[in-house]
Amino acid sequence: MSLLRVANLGKAFRSYRREWHRFARWAGLPMAPGEETWVLRHVSFEAHHGRAIGIIGQNGAGKSTLLKIITGTLHPTEGHVEVNGRIAAILELGMGFHPELTGRQNARHAAGLMGFTADEIEAAMPSIEEFAEIGEYFDEPLRTYSSGMQMRLAFSVATAWRPDILIVDEALSVGDSYFQHKSFDRIRKFKEEGTVLLFVSHGMQEVKELCDRVVLLDKGRVIKDGLPDEVVDYYNALIAEKQAAGATIRQQRTEKGWMQTRSGSGEARIASVKLLDAGTGVEVATARVGQKLCLVAEVEIRAPIPRLVMGYMLRDRVGHVVWGTNTWHTRQVVENLAPGDRVTYELHFTCSLGPGSYSFSTALHENNAHMESNYEWVDNVCVFDVINTDKHHFIGCNHLQKHIHINYIRNAG
Template identity: 55%
Template sequence: MSGEIIVSGVGKAYRHWGSEWKRFAKWFGANPKPDSETWVLRGIDFKVARGEAVGIIGQNGAGKSTLLKLVTGTARPTEGEIHLTGRVAAILELGMGFNPELSGRENVRHAAGLLGFSGEDIERIVPEVEKFAEIGSYFDEPVRAYSSGMQVRVAFSVATATRPDILIVDEALSVGDAYFVHKCFQRIRDFRAAGTTLLFVSHDPTAVQALCDRAILLVAGKKVLDGEPREVFDYYNALIAEKENSKLLTVREEGGPVQTVSGTGEASFGSITLRNSAGEAVEYVGVGEAVSLDVAVEIHEPIERLVFGYMIRDRLGQPIYGTNTHYSEQVLGDLSPGQRLRFSVSFHINLGPGSYSVSVALSSTETHLVKNFQWRDLATVFQVANITHQHFVGSAWLPSRIEWQEEATDGAIEVRTME
């Protein structure tokens, strides 16, 4: 089936040979031992079905770009096998092999030829690439005069001039301007709707969660987690915050999603409850309704400085709103083992209908990257429904007043209001 990606037991090692004879012997089927070898990927297994979108995430040096080079065939694996079906378009690096002395138009013709387009097809797509890239007269200037953003515009435009069966995108889009990135994402969405398979590397959780069905987390060249994007990013963020002697675990509540909990343990959360104005625990709330988030905390070891924070996220895990007691100037200090605290956060649900979750954190500063006592994602989940207000769309409830004017022939203006 066109559009499938199968990666089986793939590893990549960079080897140093003490002599050219050893290298030659390796080419001719012998198995000499290298003087040294460094594995950047090892034991990678995953499958991407036709039309599926998978994000690859991880810190710098995790092996993300190397994996994409192996998948696209620009590098060969040391071990394992990779199978792809259908036409592949890849954007791995700025310029995509462009000749800096040739113009953008000339490079597009050359790149399209390398991608297998016929002469007739090349003449057809060049104007389309020029239109989508929107770089004006620079299209006929040497590429050496291009900014990085202009290179990305041309590279993406030619790689996606026709819909591929498989589209592979590294983090090149991160240098593009916001307008063009929106254009790129819309084209990717259109391709996905038509059945294109997507393999996408990015540090941007919003982009991965918006585009991808799954995410794969790489750590030090190994696959650590393969799952729903929100769950994988929660785990990834916890890994970043993890410090010496801290703990990291995932918990799946019965019938519920996976929670990620991390921290050093000097303080921990107890009950976390969303309540309505009557003080009742609720899972369903109406748009605009007043609620409070009640959070119990227990101190296990002496703490000089404690900051409590919370974050409301949408169903994709994207932040909607968050703050903490550092910003509200309510930091607590000199806490002792055995103390029990209770935080209450009051606010109105000025959100659109949908599913939301709350993440909570206990730390020493405004960021959990310094001392992370405990961080808990999906601490509570709630649904928002629009029961009493006019219909609207979006993730925020921003009640408005609309006025319109009609100018009479005599110049008088009558103002009319719609609420």
């Protein structure tokens, strides 16, 4: 049985020419509104124990409206939501808190609204205070809090008891990095214990790390629903596409399971990419730690281009960005290209990576960022593995150049 089921959900905001028309509509009479705006339409998904669903989209896509309907603070115009369990939600910073009450008093009030008894609240209060880590401010009025302190209190109260469904809408973005790590650790623990997570964020890295599935909303409708890498890459390409007239998006999953997304307006395109051993020129599928490599990219020009910039992004298997730059920053912009021209880029580097799988993504564009004049962006255009054959054992994604010096004094006794 699923903990959450959303079926054909829709929300419209309506205005009427006369106020009594609205009352007549409420009474069931077929009274047409003067104006009707749908902010959510035909949204469906369900979530089972221990699953995490990311809800992404640009501002105004309908993300917050969807979450408010799920939590019951907004009524749907059509469709329905089935909830089997207790929901804890952090939708807006400080929502439900009173600025004149102390942190402790607000914690009691918020927990009471969540349905907990006075005894349960008092028993949990020490752990709420400990997790929030706001010190003496816990007994100071909320109006003296920074936005980060309010978020600490809100998250600590909402997660003091493990919910069946946890909803987080951008609130963690205002916190410091230490508390964000601490909060994500608690979220992961809840997920392992069976909690469903609905997570809204503009941080695509967090979405990839936390979520098993991602739903992309655009103008209130689901336009993509699938695995995180597929949907997030499509979303990034969609944003770039909106900046360039005539841009297209194409996706395919490679034999190794990586999602390859191509997008752009097409004035320039990657004709081929090869990863070579820098010494022998032999193509490499599996590199050794410390091996000198060369990534060779052939670019063909299809239309007049005033400036061409090549961008590189190196990511690990779960999508963490390991390294990235472009030829704008290295001051190697190629100018005044014509149709039929070809440009070869050679990226020479030492494989200072840890064992695992990695991918290069490339971007061809005009200026310092691919969001403007995006000729072509290709996610995961080159995928390779790294093994450690002759270095000391280490963990992580970076073979740090290091020297360990030990100085000790023997006890003469």
